[in-house]
Amino acid sequence: MKTFFRLLLLALLPLHAFAQVDTTAILHPAEDFVTVSVCVASPGEETSSSLGHACLRLQCPSADLDYVYSYEAEDPTEDMFRFFTGKLKMLVLAVPTKMYVDHYAPEGRGVEEYILNLPVRVKQRLWQQMDKRLMHTPVPYDYMNRGCAVSVLQWLEEAIGKDSIEYAPWPEKYNGSRADMAFDSITNEWSRLFLSTIVAGEVHKLNIANTHKAILPTELIEVLQGAKAFGKPILTEENHQSLLAARRSPQHAKVTPVMVAFVILLISLLNLLLHNVWLRLAVLVPCLLIGTFVLCLVLFSALPCTQWSVLVVPFCPLPFIFWKWRRWWTLPFALVCVVWIVGILLYPHRLADGTHLVLAAVMALCNIEIYLSLYKRKQI
Numbered sequence: 001m002k003t004f005f006r007l008l009l010l011a012l013l014p015l016h017a018f019a020q021v022d023t024t025a026i027l028h029p030a031e032d033f034v035t036v037s038v039c040v041a042s043p044g045e046e047t048s049s050s051l052g053h054a055c056l057r058l059q060c061p062s063a064d065l066d067y068v069y070s071y072e073a074e075d076p077t078e079d080m081f082r083f084f085t086g087k088l089k090m091l092v093l094a095v096p097t098k099m100y101v102d103h104y105a106p107e108g109r110g111v112e113e114y115i116l117n118l119p120v121r122v123k124q125r126l127w128q129q130m131d132k133r134l135m136h137t138p139v140p141y142d143y144m145n146r147g148c149a150v151s152v153l154q155w156l157e158e159a160i161g162k163d164s165i166e167y168a169p170w171p172e173k174y175n176g177s178r179a180d181m182a183f184d185s186i187t188n189e190w191s192r193l194f195l196s197t198i199v200a201g202e203v204h205k206l207n208i209a210n211t212h213k214a215i216l217p218t219e220l221i222e223v224l225q226g227a228k229a230f231g232k233p234i235l236t237e238e239n240h241q242s243l244l245a246a247r248r249s250p251q252h253a254k255v256t257p258v259m260v261a262f263v264i265l266l267i268s269l270l271n272l273l274l275h276n277v278w279l280r281l282a283v284l285v286p287c288l289l290i291g292t293f294v295l296c297l298v299l300f301s302a303l304p305c306t307q308w309s310v311l312v313v314p315f316c317p318l319p320f321i322f323w324k325w326r327r328w329w330t331l332p333f334a335l336v337c338v339v340w341i342v343g344i345l346l347y348p349h350r351l352a353d354g355t356h357l358v359l360a361a362v363m364a365l366c367n368i369e370i371y372l373s374l375y376k377r378k379q380i
Helices: 005-020 080-084 097-107 120-133 148-160 178-183 189-198 217-225 257-274 277-300 310-315 323-346 354-376
Strands: 035-041 053-060 065-073 089-096 111-115 240-244
Touching (some): 035 097, 053 148, 089 097, 089 120, 120 148, 148 217, 178 189, 189 257, 189 277, 257 354, 310 354
Antiparallel strands (some): 035 053, 065 089
């Protein structure tokens, strides 16, 4: 989710005018005084924008107001430590639509708008509710439960009323978890490896409302296209228009994670023959860095969805803390990695791809090599 905190100071002045505007038209909606729509930005090349972005747009031509609303977070790239420890904050912001669209132009990303067919009283209620949300204090960053698409759908549900909204039959994919639904939508393989490795725990829960599983902007539009409010379609195809044409699509990495993992695997196989300390370090260091990173997320981070996962098993660096007693744990740990690989092959884990399997094989070979080197030196 792309941040607008840098634009906050610019946005405060017009928002003050927005809060102070004469609300006569709002309190007495004799005519269709406001247009409500959902704006969707296409995916970007960065991990934080790999799913695209959805927001709510409110326009009131008579008051010359035009803003988009969404949950926005502090920029994680400016303080990665706070991001990975779960200390970042997010809150609802309103940004002038032109500023929002112009923000995506340099990245070559497109912005599509879907105008919603809602009764005037619902749009009135939505306006008032969004105005109140701007006054809320920042909350912990939660990209799953307060994601852009999920939030927009919840806001619409609250304004319409759950008893007055009717959804089309949910597709089969909604029987899976949120992680299952998002996994195939990430085209960048590095972003997919990164997210699938750190996202675990509660993200796999299936017993949550289907409306909370629509975490992708594209899925939000699909849900709204099949939904009715007070018996009338909320979104029709003719109410779709482009605010900004996309100039390029996210690029696929030429060097993929699985290619890098295979290089490490080849080095580990070579080291079985040579028992070279530098080759061993070339294998151990990247695996230990990955393992330490994942383990820190599991044990110390408050970042959502980073609880224990079966994916952590082959990347656990804890045995290496007891390096002095490595002759006792190297073979058992190698066996655990092999069992893990067999288990994933027999009972596939949705978030485990070829890269995870290759890296697990590297860990197994590395431990076998350590054991053999000890045996060769007659320390076993």
